[in-house]
Amino acid sequence: QQQVKQSPQSLIVQKGGISIINCAYENTAFDYFPWYQQFPGKGPALLIAIRPDVSEKKEGRFTISFNKSAKQFSLHIMDSQPGDSATYFCAASRNNAGGTSYGKLTFGQGTILTVHP
């Protein structure tokens, strides 16, 4: 019930194209869904995050689409650039009954994105 499944494992996109990464979760108690970007030799960096009360959130070229009924969310990277080549992780966390989460992110397995120039 704690799993987050991410696909695809790897993705190759041409410069200027759209990159789409999908995640599915099982635990309906999850209420915070971030996406992280990781470059080799670095820790993950928060890209964008969404809560289930909205269906879409956009920040620059990055958009999260959220489907609560399907328990799925996805990351869209518009106008993909070679500098976007990295590993992307979706994640999810839940709040306890008192509304305070405990810092536990459940991560997907990651997607290696390669953007060709």
Place this chain on the structure above:
Amino acid sequence: KAGVTQTPRYLIKTRGQQVTLSCSPISGHRSVSWYQQTPGQGLQFLFEYFSETQRNKGNFPGRFSGRQFSNSRSEMNVSTLELGDSALYLCASSFGQGAEKLFFGSGTQLSVL
């Protein structure tokens, strides 16, 4: 503003030894979380500390432990190292308790021989 600092960057140990990893959070951040990253298992939550108290723990054996000091700096310790403990250990900090807006360090790469 300095980011999350983890030391050492690389560490080589042998089976049976113990190791201590250090994490200095972003100034003003009071919560520190630890994650293990391996190619096979991905990113897995180890534990979270807030105001020197462990608030949550992942599914790791008791050989993995941690603590947080009054200045919010944190250490994690792994005793009786096993080959399978080889991993990148990541520390993340946030201002408040919880999983939102976590800032990760670059990690400590531990190799157990």
